[in-house]
Amino acid sequence: DIQMTQSPSTLPASVGDRVTITCRASQTISNWLAWYQQKPGKAPNLLVSKASNLESGVPSRFSGSGSGTEFTLTISSLQPDDFATYYCQHYNTYPVTFGQGTKVEIK
Amino acid sequence: QVRLVESGGGVVQPGTSLRLSCAASGFSFNNPMHWVRQAPGKGLEWVAVIGPDGNIKAYAASGKGRFTISRDNSKNTLSLQMTSLGAEDTAVYYCAREGQSSGKAGIFDFWGQGTLVTVSS
Numbered sequence: 014d015i016q017m018t019q020s021p022s023t024l025p026a027s028v029g030d031r032v033t034i035t036c037r038a039s040q041t042i043s044n045w046l047a048w049y050q051q052k053p054g055k056a057p058n059l060l061v062s063k064a065s066n067l068e069s070g071v072p073s074r075f076s077g078s079g080s081g082t083e084f085t086l087t088i089s090s091l092q093p094d095d096f097a098t099y100y101c102q103h104y105n106t107y108p109v110t111f112g113q114g115t116k117v118e119i120k
Numbered sequence: 121q122v123r124l125v126e127s128g129g130g131v132v133q134p135g136t137s138l139r140l141s142c143a144a145s146g147f148s149f150n151n152p153m154h155w156v157r158q159a160p161g162k163g164l165e166w167v168a169v170i171g172p173d174g175n176i177k178a179y180a181a182s183g184k185g186r187f188t189i190s191r192d193n194s195k196n197t198l199s200l201q202m203t204s205l206g207a208e209d210t211a212v213y214y215c216a217r218e219g220q221s222s223g224k225a226g227i228f229d230f231w232g233q234g235t236l237v238t239v240s241s
Contacts, residue, residue, distance in 0.1 A: 047227050056231035062222040104226030111164040
């Protein structure tokens with residue numbers, strides 16, 4: 014199985030900060046990489062597909078990049094609604110797997 | 121709008137069985153459908169997928185041989201039959217619709233609210 018590793022696990026940040034989360038795959042996955050946001054007690058919400066395609070309705074302050082084995086999710090200016098846990102997920106082959114999550118918390 | 125509503129969770133004893141259901145509405149229900157689970161305080165784990173007509177199924181190693189995914193397209197319902205449950209199966213179980221705009225299988229564009237399964241004696 015392909016292992017997905019996110020860093021950092023926790024990211025203390027303030028409103029207005031530029032935030033970057035990194036996701037590494039244990040083998041190349043081309044650009045078959047998705048990012049999800051999850052808030053406590055809620056289901057995940059798809060933010061980005063195909064490494065860099067922003068889903069409809071997702072604010073433009075979110076962006077994704079990368080290919081092969083290294084990917085990033087960037088929030089250009091953190092807003093109060095963005096404090097949440099973020100997961101990357103590859104969908105190159107089955108089984109699809111997720112990173113362990115990055116919790117963006119208030120500094 | 122797309123709506124997925126899971127049911128069937130609860131507290132069960134180790135070694136027993138449980139059947140989860142997911143009622144879908146707001147779309148044509150001709151997407152592949154998935155189950156994804158999340159143990160308390162932990163990350164996300166894909167569980168199983170079923171194709172649009174129910175002929176193609178795949179499972180994560182953790183559930184292979186114990187879990188069976190099925191769907192009833194006449195009732196817009198997805199199910200997960202789980203047997204020989206153990207403490208490691210304790211999790212919130214989400215049903216999720218496969219997104220079809222990204223060009224490849226295995227991405228989830230809509231999720232239900234989840235149903236909690238607790239395996240405990």
